Amino acid sequence: MITVLKRNATEEQRNNLIKWLEDQGVSVHVSVGESVTILGLVGDTSNIDMDMLKLLDIVDDVKRISESYKKSNRKFHPEDTIIEVPSKASSDGVTKIGGGHFSVIAGPCSVESEEQIVEVAKRVKAAGASMLRGGAFKPRTSPYAFQGMRAEGLELLSIAKKETGLPIVSEIMNENHLELFEDVDIIQVGARNMQNFELLKALGHVDKPILLKRGLANTLEELLMSAEYIMAGGNENVILCERGIRTFEHRTRNTLDLSAIPALHEMTHLPVIVDPSHSTGRADYVKPMAMAAVACGADGLMIEVHNNPACALCDGAQSLTPDQFDDVMDKVGKMRDIL
Numbered sequence: 001m002i003t004v005l006k007r008n009a010t011e012e013q014r015n016n017l018i019k020w021l022e023d024q025g026v027s028v029h030v031s032v033g034e035s036v037t038i039l040g041l042v043g044d045t046s047n048i049d050m051d052m053l054k055l056l057d058i059v060d061d062v063k064r065i066s067e068s069y070k071k072s073n074r075k076f077h078p079e080d081t082i083i084e085v086p087s088k089a090s091s092d093g094v095t096k097i098g099g100g101h102f103s104v105i106a107g108p109c110s111v112e113s114e115e116q117i118v119e120v121a122k123r124v125k126a127a128g129a130s131m132l133r134g135g136a137f138k139p140r141t142s143p144y145a146f147q148g149m150r151a152e153g154l155e156l157l158s159i160a161k162k163e164t165g166l167p168i169v170s171e172i173m174n175e176n177h178l179e180l181f182e183d184v185d186i187i188q189v190g191a192r193n194m195q196n197f198e199l200l201k202a203l204g205h206v207d208k209p210i211l212l213k214r215g216l217a218n219t220l221e222e223l224l225m226s227a228e229y230i231m232a233g234g235n236e237n238v239i240l241c242e243r244g245i246r247t248f249e250h251r252t253r254n255t256l257d258l259s260a261i262p263a264l265h266e267m268t269h270l271p272v273i274v275d276p277s278h279s280t281g282r283a284d285y286v287k288p289m290a291m292a293a294v295a296c297g298a299d300g301l302m303i304e305v306h307n308n309p310a311c312a313l314c315d316g317a318q319s320l321t322p323d324q325f326d327d328v329m330d331k332v333g334k335m336r337d338i339l
Contacts, residue, residue: 001048001064002075003039009058014039017058024048029070031077040076042232069224069268071231072238077269083209083237085185087130088165095130095167097239098271102336103300105169105186105211105273106325107133108307109315110146111153114160119307121160123322127329131186132157132166133302137173138314139192146313151180158183169211169302175202184208191215191243191278194226204233211302213241213275216254220263227270240264240272241302244279253281253318256289261296273300277318283309286320287328294335303328 003021005014014037018028021041026048029040041048045064053062065075080099087095097103106124111117111134121132136153138146149156157168167185172178173193181187186209193199194215203210210230214223227238242261244254256279264272276289290301306312306319320328 001041001045001050001062003041003053003059004061004063005037005039005058006060007035009037013058017056021048029076031079033079036078038076038078040070040073042070067221067267069221069228071236072224072227072268072270074267074269079269081236081269081271083239083271085131085167085209087167087185089125089167090130090165097273098299101299102294103131103273104129104329104332105131105133105300105302106305107169108135108312109277109304109319110135110138110313111149111156112313114156116307117156117160118163120305120322121164121166123307124305124325125164125166127322127326128333129303129325129329130166131169132160132164133169133188133304134160135314136170137177139171139173139190140314148314154180154184172199172203175199178202178206181208186211186239189213189226194218194223197226197229200226200229201233204230204235206235208235209237209239210235211239211241211273213243214245214260216246218245220260220267223264224268227268238270239300240268240270241275242272242279242298243275243302252279252285254279256280256293258289258292258296261293261298265297271299272297273302274298275302277302277304277315277320281315281318283318283320283324286318287324287331290328290332291335294332295339301332 026043031038082099083097085095106129138148169186171188188211191213247255274293304319309316309319
């Protein structure tokens with residue numbers, strides 16, 4: 001249920017109403033916009049009389065929300081959420097995603113050595129990337145494939161962060177690893193863990209943005225319900241990532257669902273970024289898909305870049321060289337100028 005307040009409602013009146021609603025056993029999410037203030041009621045609202053609420057002087061309208069996701073619902077929060085990430089590489093000390101702020105996250109699928117990650121970090125920063133990605137813990141389909149450098153990989157990411165000032169993004173697989181992610185600026189939840197609900201609950205108590213990737217065969221509503229798990233725990237800094245879904249087509253690794261971008265922007269206030277690397281699995285498809293994602297309104301991109309893709313320990317076929325990434329960033333910039 002949402003309660004829309006009138007513009008002339010005072011802070012005291014609003015606080016009194018919130019107190020009364022909380023006494024009815026619901027939690028209240030307050031969204032203050034430029035033109036409207038919305039109180040989102042989460043919990044059992046069956047005992048709350050909608051007609052009585054509508055009669056209050058400060059209430060403009062009361063509506064019930066049929067969707068299962070509440071805090072991530074745009075009806076709860078009409079204005080776009082802007083995620084802010086501290087950044088020493090930015091002139092104003094912060095990188096923003098969402099609400100018209102575009103951001104590119106780039107780096108190798110896996111951290112392999114200090115030389116590799118620092119070199120890639122410097123190149124992607126020079127090309128205009130605002131954050132560095134790198135896998136330390138790698139979920140792999142085969143138990144015999146490279147699983148990542150784990151804690152050592154996170155340490156090497158921290159070194160690259162100090163060298164470049166770029167905030168770092170890395171994937172977590174187990175809530176028991178949280179203490180290792182202290183220096184990670186955005187914690188990524190991979191596609192395979194999108195419905196790892198115990199992990200999502202734990203991340204709800206973390207004071208860091210969470211980058212949540214869509215599962216291989218999950219609907220957009222299921223993606224938002226996973227975001228809801230995180231937000232219900234108190235962490236409302238969630239970034240959604242469309243990274244392709246599994247279909248019957250085998251020409252690409254997955255099928256990039258670009259329609260998810262406008263659909264999600266209609267459904268939720270959370271930022272939506274696109275990963276053209278994992279979705280296609282082919283380096284030569286990354287540039288056109290990145291440009292298409294920008295045209296569809298994506299709030300950012302996540303692109304894999306490796307200094308020597310042919311020798312990469314993980315996903316070399318979809319990784320761009322630094323020179324190729326320079327070209328992609330140039331084309332993406334021109335596309336954004338047109339829009």
